[in-house]
Amino acid sequence: MKEVLRAELETLRSQGLYRTRRVMSSAQGREVVIDGKTVLNFCSNDYLGLAADARLVSAAGESLGRSGFGSGASRLICGDFETHRLLEAELARWKGTEAALVFSCGYMANTGTISALADRETVVFSDRLNHASIVDGIILSRAELRRYPHNDVAALEGMLSSTGEDRRKLVVTDTVFSMDGDVAPLRELVALCRKYGAWLMVDEAHAFGVMGPTGAGLAEALGVAGDVDVQMGTLSKAAGSFGAYVAGSKELVDHLVNRARSFVYTTAIPPSVAAAGLAALGVMRAEPERRQRVLSLATKLRQGLAGLGCDTLNSTTPIIPVMVKDAERAVRLSGKLFELGILAQAIRPPTVPSGSARLRVTVTAAHTEEDLVRCLEAFREALSRC
Ligand SMILES: Cc1ncc(COP(=O)(O)O)c(C=O)c1O
Numbered sequence: 522m523k524e525v526l527r528a529e530l531e532t533l534r535s536q537g538l539y540r541t542r543r544v545m546s547s548a549q550g551r552e553v554v555i556d557g558k559t560v561l562n563f564c565s566n567d568y569l570g571l572a573a574d575a576r577l578v579s580a581a582g583e584s585l586g587r588s589g590f591g592s593g594a595s596r597l598i599c600g601d602f603e604t605h606r607l608l609e610a611e612l613a614r615w616k617g618t619e620a621a622l623v624f625s626c627g628y629m630a631n632t633g634t635i636s637a638l639a640d641r642e643t644v645v646f647s648d649r650l651n652h653a654s655i656v657d658g659i660i661l662s663r664a665e666l667r668r669y670p671h672n673d674v675a676a677l678e679g680m681l682s683s684t685g686e687d688r689r690k691l692v693v694t695d696t697v698f699s700m701d702g703d704v705a706p707l708r709e710l711v712a713l714c715r716k717y718g719a720w721l722m723v724d725e726a727h728a729f730g731v732m733g734p735t736g737a738g739l740a741e742a743l744g745v746a747g748d749v750d751v752q753m754g755t756l757s758k759a760a761g762s763f764g765a766y767v768a769g770s771k772e773l774v775d776h777l778v779n780r781a782r783s784f785v786y787t788t789a790i791p792p793s794v795a796a797a798g799l800a801a802l803g804v805m806r807a808e809p810e811r812r813q814r815v816l817s818l819a820t821k822l823r824q825g826l827a828g829l830g831c832d833t834l835n836s837t838t839p840i841i842p843v844m845v846k847d848a849e850r851a852v853r854l855s856g857k858l859f860e861l862g863i864l865a866q867a868i869r870p871p872t873v874p875s876g877s878a879r880l881r882v883t884v885t886a887a888h889t890e891e892d893l894v895r896c897l898e899a900f901r902e903a904l905s906r907c
Pocket residue numbers: 626627628629631652654695699724726727755756757764765
């Protein structure tokens with residue numbers, strides 16, 4: 522076994538696709554200590570700068586004192602902690618849905634939900650750039666997978682119209698695409714789903730807390746939240762916490778409680794984690810200026826990078842791809858930036874399609890204007906050297 526794996530790893534290395542891990546010895550934030558070096562962090566999903574917020578830390582601490590750490594068993598075995606219920610009620614209130622269900626993480630929310638809603642008789646239509654957890658959920662469901670070209674509504678319509686009326690149809694899309702930073706044409710998708718009798722599921726992982734008048738996500742921003750059957754999102758990104766949710770009708774949540782294997786067959790998230798998530802929701806609602814700030818900093822940084830000649834695709838969000846294409850060059854650039862005090866990760870296949878390696882740059886509300894200047898200066902130098 523060792524020899525076989527060593528050869529496979531060698532192949533990855535020779536293709537510039539080998540991955541290594543770094544060690545962080547500070548809290549998450551705009552500035553972090555990675556492998557002993559202090560760098561400005563331009564790659565976290567902590568969009569509102571809440572991951573190390575004292576209010577989240579103290580909510581988790583209070584819960585630890587009250588409820589202990591471990592949750593002991595799955596929620597269907599020992600029962601929900603009150604904090605789980607409070608978090609779900611608050612999520613449903615914010616999302617304007619009848620109910621919400623908390624999962625241990627976004628990966629599990631997607632795999633559990635899709636495999637509970639789709640079966641061998643179902644056709645699932647999935648944007649080509651959807652997150653891996655959506656793809657894995659579809660594979661797990663054994664449904665027929667039809668991938669449509671990224672954001673291509675006409676192609677999706679062609680596929681929907683050629684699918685038999687008797688088949689259950691589920692359309693799934695990220696709302697903010699995690700590696701491209703662009704957004705899904707949700708209004709058009711809603712109209713298509715209505716026309717062809719398909720269910721619509723959206724993954725708001727990178728939009729929740731960032732997009733929309735109250736920060737509920739892109740569906741809220743586009744005024745179509747009430748037309749989306751399944752609204753999934755995470756607490757691990759803008760909420761600075763951990764865990765994920767699915768919001769929708771009471772029947773949807775009841776179905777997931779009964780059928781989503783990643784909900785039924787796993788230990789409940791610790792109450793202190795749910796308490797931190799609940800505290801985060803309060804801060805997010807009370808401080809909309811964080812949302813406005815991250816979006817305005819993102820616009821500035823995107824313009825600055827474009828000014829350096831970088832291709833940032835169609836990004837309009839705090840996720841800014843800097844296209845490099847060649848995987849090895851992306852790694853070299855990321856290494857050079859690190860030397861210059863900037864943390865920006867190289868993203869390579871299979872996370873992104875072959876030949877589309879990039880640096881994924883993200884901004885948070887915690888960054889300062891001066892941080893952006895330092896980031897752009899480092900990019901200018903790294904691009905000229907690599
Ligand atoms: C679009 C999308 N969905 C789901 C997930 C999974 O969420 P989690 O990290 O909470 O498992 C991620 C990223 O991690 C994501 O980018």
